[in-house]
Amino acid sequence: MITSTANHRIRTIRSLTRRKERDTLGLAYVEGIRPVIEAIESGADLETVVIASDLLTSDRAYSVLSDLQQRTQSPSYQHLNIEYLEVSARVFRSISNRDGPQGIAAVVRQRWEQLEDVHLRDEDCWVALVEIADPGNLGSILRSCDATGVDGVIVLGTSADPYDRTALRASSGTTFTRRLVRSNWDSFTAWARSEGVAITGASGDAIQSYRGANYSSKSVLLMGSERKGLSQEQREACTHLVSIPMLGKTDSLNLAVATTLILYEQLHQREVGTGVPEKST
């Protein structure tokens, strides 16, 4: 049992609150009964499970832990080689990022793919996000991607980290079910051209409503940042642009909200087979 907060492993885990360390080590930190379970059920690549028995007070926590140990010792998990780290309550509190720590946490390996390894099939739709700033939005978008059958997300430029604590929490474990790519604008447009991928951009000044548009298969939905939306250059790179009608004072919606409205329209069209007529005739 680790009882020193200065222990090397504990210091490393604690450092994962900082993006720089997460990027360098390719790891992320997940804490709490529910988030750890979500990560496991979503097929996350667990490196370490941290347990403080003194804090694991509820019966539920114990049954969760024993279930977890059984699962991760089954043949389909053994290749992961998960390490269990027993720590004192004091040590656990030193790495905890929440009030009332439940005594269970996990270190998870980040998974990133190269853009050139992404090949969309005819029915596929992905999401690309330009300089998304808010990790909560990024997590919510991953959750919506999971719900609408969007396989993956491409974050472009200086973006929030999907392995950030807030992003992970907002994603409800779906960060681990989606494919993730980091890239930049030029590589992205070159990839879209060479792969024959259509780019649907969301832009307030587009004439076409998101609901009247017919979405191409094999496409990427491109969303601009919270503050700036898509630039002129980015809009020009799109195969087509769609807007979301707004009746009131505001000229934009929350980014995760806007992204999801379009994803659900795409899902609906995939299922129903056509665009929705704007007026019944």
Added chain:
Amino acid sequence: MITSTANHRIRTIRSLTRRKERDTLGLAYVEGIRPVIEAIESGADLETVVIASDLLTSDRAYSVLSDLQQRTQSPSYQHLNIEYLEVSARVFRSISNRDGPQGIAAVVRQRWEQLEDVHLRDEDCWVALVEIADPGNLGSILRSCDATGVDGVIVLGTSADPYDRTALRASSGTTFTRRLVRSNWDSFTAWARSEGVAITGASGDAIQSYRGANYSSKSVLLMGSERKGLSQEQREACTHLVSIPMLGKTDSLNLAVATTLILYEQLHQREVGTGVPEKST
């Protein structure tokens, strides 16, 4: 010019970061060029404008301020009796809630209505939120209400505060354009019965998809809390229930996302005049 951070007015403004003080005083604090402008353009009820000339460095800030002073001195604003408070940079920093303070802030009067004063007309749709916990979600929902022509929001039970700093930021000023009511479950259901208001509840186990449903006019969309959704009792109080289909691992979406999906479906049906056929025939 106020140069002491211990000044009574400054202490009061600083206290508005705490919900208890906001509730007691019926005030809220808005900071930054853009948020202050948004508040004014949305018809917020300004009590005080706080200015630190030393921090108002950009030309834009000056033109915004002079525009603001002109506007608020026009006859349509004079009844508000807005007070201008000139403070030192140090005093401004002591009340500021952001990095790089821009030297302009406002104290705004909260506006709440009584539920018994709310009478829906035939075309009206409102939103009711049961114990919403996240102020960012509440702000995003207000923004979506503004965008979809939803007049007001009823927060039920122990809920996040729409005048919280995070909620105000997420709402992009639309908190000031929507009608707001605080109530509890029993009063809400009694009100709905006596007013003949239909309650549409969102629930993962509803058979009817949100997109296939026909929404009553004169209705309230009822959304449960982030963690728990609607309870059995709350679902039973609904006129009808709708669900949002989800293909993946997750069994729920972000609350603001889910609310907005249904609001945009309602808007679409109001505009097109009918429910959307699930299959084209």
